[in-house]
Amino acid sequence: MTSEQQRQHQIGLALVAMAALAWSTAGIFARAISADLMTMLFVRGLFSGTGVLLLFFLIEGRAAFAILRSLRWPALAVACLSACGMITGIGSFRFTSVANAMVIYATVPFITAGMAYLAIGERPTASTLVASLVALAGVIVMLSGSDWGGGLFGMALAIIMTFCMAGFTTVMRAHREVPMLPAMGFSAWLCASFCFWFATPLGMSGQDLMLTAMFGIFQNAAGLAFYTFGSKRIPAAEATLLAALEVPLTPLWVFLLMSETPGPETLIGGGIVMIALFGHIVLEFRGRTRPDPEPFQAAP
Numbered sequence: 001m002t003s004e005q006q007r008q009h010q011i012g013l014a015l016v017a018m019a020a021l022a023w024s025t026a027g028i029f030a031r032a033i034s035a036d037l038m039t040m041l042f043v044r045g046l047f048s049g050t051g052v053l054l055l056f057f058l059i060e061g062r063a064a065f066a067i068l069r070s071l072r073w074p075a076l077a078v079a080c081l082s083a084c085g086m087i088t089g090i091g092s093f094r095f096t097s098v099a100n101a102m103v104i105y106a107t108v109p110f111i112t113a114g115m116a117y118l119a120i121g122e123r124p125t126a127s128t129l130v131a132s133l134v135a136l137a138g139v140i141v142m143l144s145g146s147d148w149g150g151g152l153f154g155m156a157l158a159i160i161m162t163f164c165m166a167g168f169t170t171v172m173r174a175h176r177e178v179p180m181l182p183a184m185g186f187s188a189w190l191c192a193s194f195c196f197w198f199a200t201p202l203g204m205s206g207q208d209l210m211l212t213a214m215f216g217i218f219q220n221a222a223g224l225a226f227y228t229f230g231s232k233r234i235p236a237a238e239a240t241l242l243a244a245l246e247v248p249l250t251p252l253w254v255f256l257l258m259s260e261t262p263g264p265e266t267l268i269g270g271g272i273v274m275i276a277l278f279g280h281i282v283l284e285f286r287g288r289t290r291p292d293p294e295p296f297q298a299a300p
Contacts, residue, residue, distance in 0.1 A: 012233025
Protein backbone atom coordinates (compact mmCIF):
# COMPACT_ATOMS: atom_id res chain seq x y z
CA MET A 1 0.00 0.00 0.00
CA THR A 2 1.42 3.37 -1.04
CA SER A 3 1.54 6.43 1.22
CA GLU A 4 -1.39 7.96 -0.69
CA GLN A 5 -3.44 4.79 -0.32
CA GLN A 6 -2.68 4.77 3.41
CA ARG A 7 -3.80 8.38 3.70
CA GLN A 8 -7.03 7.67 1.83
CA HIS A 9 -7.70 4.68 4.07
CA GLN A 10 -7.22 6.78 7.20
CA ILE A 11 -9.57 9.45 5.82
CA GLY A 12 -12.12 6.74 5.09
CA LEU A 13 -11.90 5.39 8.64
CA ALA A 14 -12.41 8.85 10.14
CA LEU A 15 -15.34 9.71 7.85
CA VAL A 16 -17.20 6.46 8.51
CA ALA A 17 -16.66 6.88 12.26
CA MET A 18 -18.14 10.40 12.01
CA ALA A 19 -21.10 8.97 10.10
CA ALA A 20 -21.68 6.47 12.89
CA LEU A 21 -21.59 9.26 15.48
CA ALA A 22 -24.17 11.27 13.52
CA TRP A 23 -26.42 8.23 13.01
CA SER A 24 -26.23 7.31 16.69
CA THR A 25 -28.49 10.27 17.54
CA ALA A 26 -31.45 8.62 15.75
CA GLY A 27 -32.90 7.16 18.93
CA ILE A 28 -32.95 10.56 20.62
CA PHE A 29 -34.89 12.17 17.76
CA ALA A 30 -37.22 9.19 17.33
CA ARG A 31 -38.16 9.38 21.00
CA ALA A 32 -38.33 13.19 21.24
CA ILE A 33 -40.60 13.70 18.21
CA SER A 34 -44.25 13.07 19.02
CA ALA A 35 -45.53 13.11 15.41
CA ASP A 36 -46.60 9.81 13.91
CA LEU A 37 -43.98 7.68 12.15
CA MET A 38 -44.96 8.40 8.54
CA THR A 39 -45.24 12.15 9.10
CA MET A 40 -41.85 12.21 10.78
CA LEU A 41 -40.24 10.19 7.96
CA PHE A 42 -41.85 12.38 5.29
CA VAL A 43 -40.60 15.67 6.74
CA ARG A 44 -37.22 14.16 7.70
CA GLY A 45 -36.77 12.88 4.15
CA LEU A 46 -37.48 16.29 2.64
CA PHE A 47 -34.90 18.05 4.81
CA SER A 48 -32.34 15.26 4.52
CA GLY A 49 -32.57 14.88 0.75
CA THR A 50 -32.42 18.63 0.21
CA GLY A 51 -29.38 18.92 2.48
CA VAL A 52 -27.47 16.15 0.71
CA LEU A 53 -28.25 17.44 -2.77
CA LEU A 54 -27.31 21.01 -1.84
CA LEU A 55 -23.97 19.67 -0.66
CA PHE A 56 -23.60 17.78 -3.94
CA PHE A 57 -24.24 20.90 -6.03
CA LEU A 58 -21.90 22.92 -3.80
CA ILE A 59 -19.08 20.42 -4.35
CA GLU A 60 -19.61 19.76 -8.07
CA GLY A 61 -20.80 23.16 -9.25
CA ARG A 62 -21.73 23.30 -12.92
CA ALA A 63 -20.68 19.68 -13.44
CA ALA A 64 -23.51 18.49 -11.16
CA PHE A 65 -26.14 18.28 -13.92
CA ALA A 66 -23.82 16.28 -16.18
CA ILE A 67 -23.10 13.90 -13.30
CA LEU A 68 -26.82 13.44 -12.65
CA ARG A 69 -27.42 12.60 -16.31
CA SER A 70 -24.64 10.01 -16.22
CA LEU A 71 -25.91 8.08 -13.19
CA ARG A 72 -26.43 4.38 -13.83
CA TRP A 73 -28.25 1.48 -12.18
CA PRO A 74 -25.87 1.22 -9.16
CA ALA A 75 -26.99 4.69 -8.03
CA LEU A 76 -30.64 3.64 -8.34
CA ALA A 77 -29.96 0.45 -6.37
CA VAL A 78 -28.24 2.43 -3.60
CA ALA A 79 -31.10 4.95 -3.49
CA CYS A 80 -33.75 2.23 -3.18
CA LEU A 81 -31.85 0.21 -0.57
CA SER A 82 -31.03 3.31 1.46
CA ALA A 83 -34.66 4.52 1.38
CA CYS A 84 -35.86 1.11 2.55
CA GLY A 85 -33.26 1.18 5.31
CA MET A 86 -34.45 4.61 6.47
CA ILE A 87 -38.08 3.55 6.75
CA THR A 88 -37.41 0.22 8.46
CA GLY A 89 -34.63 1.56 10.68
CA ILE A 90 -36.56 4.45 12.19
CA GLY A 91 -39.69 2.32 12.25
CA SER A 92 -37.92 -0.29 14.36
CA PHE A 93 -37.36 2.33 17.09
CA ARG A 94 -41.10 2.91 17.29
CA PHE A 95 -42.04 -0.77 17.61
CA THR A 96 -39.29 -2.13 19.85
CA SER A 97 -36.67 -0.78 22.22
CA VAL A 98 -33.71 1.12 20.78
CA ALA A 99 -31.35 -1.40 22.36
CA ASN A 100 -33.11 -4.39 20.74
CA ALA A 101 -33.05 -2.74 17.30
CA MET A 102 -29.38 -1.91 17.57
CA VAL A 103 -28.51 -5.41 18.77
CA ILE A 104 -29.86 -6.75 15.48
CA TYR A 105 -28.14 -4.00 13.50
CA ALA A 106 -24.83 -4.99 15.08
CA THR A 107 -24.73 -8.02 12.80
CA VAL A 108 -24.35 -5.82 9.70
CA PRO A 109 -20.54 -6.28 9.40
CA PHE A 110 -20.91 -10.04 9.14
CA ILE A 111 -23.72 -9.80 6.58
CA THR A 112 -21.77 -7.23 4.57
CA ALA A 113 -18.63 -9.34 4.62
CA GLY A 114 -20.60 -12.26 3.22
CA MET A 115 -22.32 -10.13 0.58
CA ALA A 116 -19.06 -8.45 -0.49
CA TYR A 117 -17.30 -11.81 -0.75
CA LEU A 118 -20.09 -13.41 -2.79
CA ALA A 119 -20.82 -10.38 -5.00
CA ILE A 120 -17.42 -8.80 -5.61
CA GLY A 121 -14.92 -11.30 -4.19
CA GLU A 122 -13.66 -8.91 -1.51
CA ARG A 123 -12.02 -10.83 1.32
CA PRO A 124 -12.08 -9.18 4.78
CA THR A 125 -8.74 -8.58 6.49
CA ALA A 126 -7.63 -10.63 9.47
CA SER A 127 -8.13 -7.70 11.85
CA THR A 128 -11.66 -7.17 10.51
CA LEU A 129 -12.48 -10.84 11.09
CA VAL A 130 -11.09 -10.78 14.64
CA ALA A 131 -12.97 -7.57 15.46
CA SER A 132 -16.15 -9.04 13.98
CA LEU A 133 -15.87 -12.14 16.15
CA VAL A 134 -15.34 -10.04 19.28
CA ALA A 135 -18.29 -7.82 18.30
CA LEU A 136 -20.37 -10.96 17.73
CA ALA A 137 -19.57 -12.07 21.27
CA GLY A 138 -20.88 -8.72 22.49
CA VAL A 139 -24.05 -9.15 20.44
CA ILE A 140 -24.62 -12.59 21.99
CA VAL A 141 -24.29 -11.08 25.46
CA MET A 142 -26.78 -8.35 24.51
CA LEU A 143 -29.20 -10.91 23.09
CA SER A 144 -29.15 -12.86 26.33
CA GLY A 145 -30.87 -9.95 28.09
CA SER A 146 -33.29 -8.93 25.33
CA ASP A 147 -37.04 -9.19 25.82
CA TRP A 148 -37.94 -11.13 22.72
CA GLY A 149 -41.53 -11.60 23.83
CA GLY A 150 -42.55 -8.17 22.61
CA GLY A 151 -41.75 -5.84 19.73
CA LEU A 152 -41.44 -8.66 17.20
CA PHE A 153 -42.53 -6.39 14.33
CA GLY A 154 -39.94 -3.80 15.34
CA MET A 155 -37.21 -6.43 15.36
CA ALA A 156 -38.29 -7.64 11.92
CA LEU A 157 -37.92 -4.06 10.66
CA ALA A 158 -34.44 -3.94 12.19
CA ILE A 159 -33.49 -7.11 10.28
CA ILE A 160 -34.62 -5.55 7.00
CA MET A 161 -32.66 -2.38 7.83
CA THR A 162 -29.53 -4.46 8.42
CA PHE A 163 -29.75 -6.21 5.04
CA CYS A 164 -30.41 -2.88 3.29
CA MET A 165 -27.31 -1.33 4.89
CA ALA A 166 -25.16 -4.30 3.92
CA GLY A 167 -26.57 -4.27 0.39
CA PHE A 168 -26.00 -0.62 -0.46
CA THR A 169 -22.54 -0.65 1.12
CA THR A 170 -21.54 -3.55 -1.11
CA VAL A 171 -22.91 -1.81 -4.20
CA MET A 172 -21.08 1.42 -3.34
CA ARG A 173 -17.83 -0.47 -2.83
CA ALA A 174 -18.21 -2.39 -6.11
CA HIS A 175 -18.96 0.78 -8.12
CA ARG A 176 -16.61 3.36 -6.66
CA GLU A 177 -16.50 5.17 -9.99
CA VAL A 178 -20.20 6.08 -9.71
CA PRO A 179 -20.99 9.29 -7.76
CA MET A 180 -23.16 8.10 -4.88
CA LEU A 181 -23.81 11.34 -3.01
CA PRO A 182 -26.77 12.30 -5.24
CA ALA A 183 -28.09 8.75 -4.87
CA MET A 184 -28.14 9.27 -1.10
CA GLY A 185 -30.04 12.53 -1.52
CA PHE A 186 -32.55 10.88 -3.82
CA SER A 187 -32.96 8.03 -1.33
CA ALA A 188 -34.21 10.49 1.30
CA TRP A 189 -36.64 12.02 -1.20
CA LEU A 190 -37.73 8.52 -2.20
CA CYS A 191 -38.43 7.78 1.46
CA ALA A 192 -40.43 11.02 1.71
CA SER A 193 -42.38 10.18 -1.46
CA PHE A 194 -43.43 6.81 -0.07
CA CYS A 195 -44.42 8.22 3.33
CA PHE A 196 -46.25 11.22 1.83
CA TRP A 197 -49.40 9.17 1.22
CA PHE A 198 -49.68 8.30 4.92
CA ALA A 199 -48.37 11.56 6.42
CA THR A 200 -50.19 14.52 7.99
CA PRO A 201 -47.47 17.22 8.05
CA LEU A 202 -49.92 20.10 8.57
CA GLY A 203 -50.75 18.69 11.98
CA MET A 204 -47.16 18.84 13.25
CA SER A 205 -46.32 21.17 16.11
CA GLY A 206 -43.63 23.79 15.69
CA GLN A 207 -41.35 21.90 18.07
CA ASP A 208 -41.79 18.63 16.17
CA LEU A 209 -41.09 20.41 12.89
CA MET A 210 -37.85 21.88 14.23
CA LEU A 211 -36.72 18.57 15.72
CA THR A 212 -37.56 16.70 12.52
CA ALA A 213 -35.60 19.22 10.45
CA MET A 214 -32.59 18.67 12.72
CA PHE A 215 -33.18 14.94 12.46
CA GLY A 216 -32.99 15.15 8.67
CA ILE A 217 -30.02 17.50 8.38
CA PHE A 218 -27.69 16.66 11.25
CA GLN A 219 -28.46 12.98 11.83
CA ASN A 220 -29.26 11.71 8.35
CA ALA A 221 -27.85 14.10 5.73
CA ALA A 222 -24.53 14.58 7.53
CA GLY A 223 -24.27 10.86 8.26
CA LEU A 224 -25.01 9.90 4.65
CA ALA A 225 -22.45 12.39 3.34
CA PHE A 226 -19.73 11.15 5.70
CA TYR A 227 -20.51 7.52 4.89
CA THR A 228 -20.64 8.08 1.12
CA PHE A 229 -17.20 9.66 1.04
CA GLY A 230 -15.71 7.29 3.60
CA SER A 231 -17.01 3.92 2.42
CA LYS A 232 -15.38 4.30 -0.99
CA ARG A 233 -11.95 4.47 0.66
CA ILE A 234 -12.10 1.33 2.80
CA PRO A 235 -13.31 -2.28 2.31
CA ALA A 236 -17.06 -2.84 2.57
CA ALA A 237 -16.85 -5.13 5.63
CA GLU A 238 -14.60 -2.62 7.38
CA ALA A 239 -16.96 0.25 6.57
CA THR A 240 -19.95 -1.46 8.12
CA LEU A 241 -17.86 -2.61 11.08
CA LEU A 242 -16.97 0.99 11.89
CA ALA A 243 -20.50 2.18 11.15
CA ALA A 244 -21.60 -0.30 13.82
CA LEU A 245 -20.15 2.12 16.37
CA GLU A 246 -23.68 3.48 16.49
CA VAL A 247 -24.85 0.15 17.93
CA PRO A 248 -23.74 0.84 21.52
CA LEU A 249 -23.86 4.64 21.18
CA THR A 250 -27.53 4.90 20.12
CA PRO A 251 -29.01 3.25 23.24
CA LEU A 252 -26.39 5.02 25.35
CA TRP A 253 -27.63 8.48 24.28
CA VAL A 254 -31.24 7.40 24.85
CA PHE A 255 -30.29 6.10 28.28
CA LEU A 256 -28.47 9.31 29.25
CA LEU A 257 -31.03 11.76 27.84
CA MET A 258 -34.32 9.86 27.79
CA SER A 259 -33.91 7.51 30.77
CA GLU A 260 -34.68 4.47 28.59
CA THR A 261 -32.65 2.08 30.69
CA PRO A 262 -31.17 -0.95 28.93
CA GLY A 263 -30.58 -4.16 30.87
CA PRO A 264 -27.17 -5.07 32.29
CA GLU A 265 -26.57 -7.57 29.49
CA THR A 266 -27.10 -4.83 26.92
CA LEU A 267 -24.63 -2.56 28.69
CA ILE A 268 -22.00 -5.29 29.00
CA GLY A 269 -22.48 -6.51 25.44
CA GLY A 270 -22.40 -2.94 24.13
CA GLY A 271 -19.11 -2.41 25.94
CA ILE A 272 -17.65 -5.48 24.23
CA VAL A 273 -18.76 -4.18 20.84
CA MET A 274 -17.16 -0.81 21.59
CA ILE A 275 -13.87 -2.49 22.54
CA ALA A 276 -13.89 -4.52 19.32
CA LEU A 277 -14.62 -1.50 17.15
CA PHE A 278 -12.23 0.95 18.77
CA GLY A 279 -9.55 -1.74 18.95
CA HIS A 280 -9.95 -2.34 15.24
CA ILE A 281 -9.66 1.37 14.46
CA VAL A 282 -6.46 1.67 16.52
CA LEU A 283 -4.90 -1.41 14.92
CA GLU A 284 -5.76 -0.22 11.42
CA PHE A 285 -4.31 3.25 12.03
CA ARG A 286 -1.11 1.81 13.49
CA GLY A 287 -0.70 -0.77 10.78
CA ARG A 288 -1.27 1.63 7.92
CA THR A 289 0.74 4.58 9.21
CA ARG A 290 4.03 2.69 9.07
CA PRO A 291 6.29 4.35 6.51
CA ASP A 292 6.90 2.56 3.24
CA PRO A 293 10.28 0.81 3.12
CA GLU A 294 12.97 2.61 1.19
CA PRO A 295 13.49 1.08 -2.24
CA PHE A 296 16.63 -1.04 -2.51
CA GLN A 297 19.47 0.64 -4.29
CA ALA A 298 22.54 -1.24 -5.38
CA ALA A 299 25.86 0.12 -4.26
CA PRO A 300 27.65 2.14 -6.93
